[in-house]
Every structure is written in C-alpha cells, then in structure tokens.
Amino acid sequence: MDINFFYKENLGMKKILLAALLITVSSMLFSAKKGGVTMPNKLKIKGTSLVLNGLGIREATIFNVDVYVAGLYLEKKSKNASSIMNSNGLKYIKIQFVRAVDKDDITEAWTKAFKKVVGRRFNNYKSRVVQLNGYMTKTKVGTITAYAFSDDGVDVWVGGRKKGTIKGKEFAKAMLSIWLGSSPPNHGLKTGMLGK
Secondary structure (H helix, E strand, C coil): CCHHHHHHHHHHHHHHHHHHHHHHHHHHHCEEEECCEEEECEEEECCEEEEEEEEEEEEECCCCEEEEEEEEEECCCCCCHHHHHHCCCCEEEEEEECCCECHHHHHHHHHHHHHHHHHHHHHHHHHHHHHHHHHCCCECCCCEEEEEEECCEEEEEECCEEEEEEECHHHHHHHHHHHHCCCCCCHHHHHHHCCC
C-alpha cells in the first residue's frame, strides 16, 4: 500500500479545510450578523462608499415577535441619532424580513409611523406616504427593502428592484426619524442601528 497516497489525500483535505476556514473568517470580518441575518460591513450606494453603523431588530406585538432586521449605513459611523438625521451625507437603511407580512399591515405601519412622527403636519406628507405605500408588496422571509436618504428625498427598493424616488429633504428626515427619532417602533431597533 502506497503511504504517499494517504499523505497526498491528507494534504489535499487540509488545504480544503484551510480554504473553508479562511472564507469563514473573512466573511466574519467583512460582515455583521443579528437575528440570523448577515449584512456586509461596507456598501457602495449611488457611487458613495458607506459603512455599517449598526443592526437592529424590529419587534412587534406584546410577544416581541421579530419582524425584520435593519442595517443603518453611513458615510462615517455615529452613535448620535440627532447628528445622523441632521447631516447632509447619504444614509441608507437595508431591511431584511424574518417574517412574512401582508402589504396592508406594512402600509398601515408606515401611515401610523408618519402620523406619530409629524403629528398635525401629516397632511403635508400624505401624498408622499401614499406614494411610499404604493411601492410596498407582501413580504416573505428573506424579502429585502432598502431606502437611500439624501437631500433629494428617498430612493426606495423593494425585493431588489428600485421602485422610485420620493422627493423632499424634509420627507427624508421625517422618514429617517421613524427609526432614529424619540419614539422608534421599539427601543432595541434604534439602539442597534446606532451601534450601541
């Protein structure tokens, strides 16, 4: 029996295991994970390089059921919500659903969230909230929605497809404050996105 055969086979297996280990370590270095969802540490959006600021989990109902994981990407990391909302830089939120949600539930949640954030000024935003709701679809586990916030407004992607742009810097700030304002959907979502 050729002992070199076993040595070569062993060496080949070691190389495969080493390669698998390197891939695992590099993916851990270049991504972050929360609630079973992994997101990259860096992205390029609209030609701008962004870094992952933090990941948060949206919980719903009295049972704190996980609905989605949201990643906040910024040009430069910050733990200050007010500074983020008032900055001129590009901001990007990537959401991955971990639960199926009906379209009606999503649109109702957006409408309630805007009413909570802008109060009596809701009529000033109503047509753009309707536009946002028109982009929404029923989600399943793994569905991704994303929002890029700039001085021009908010670019919206659903299921990997760009749906459109909702105009207005003030709308972008109001929408961003749904997550980062004084009354986020749940405390852990905001603190996670702020990297705390």
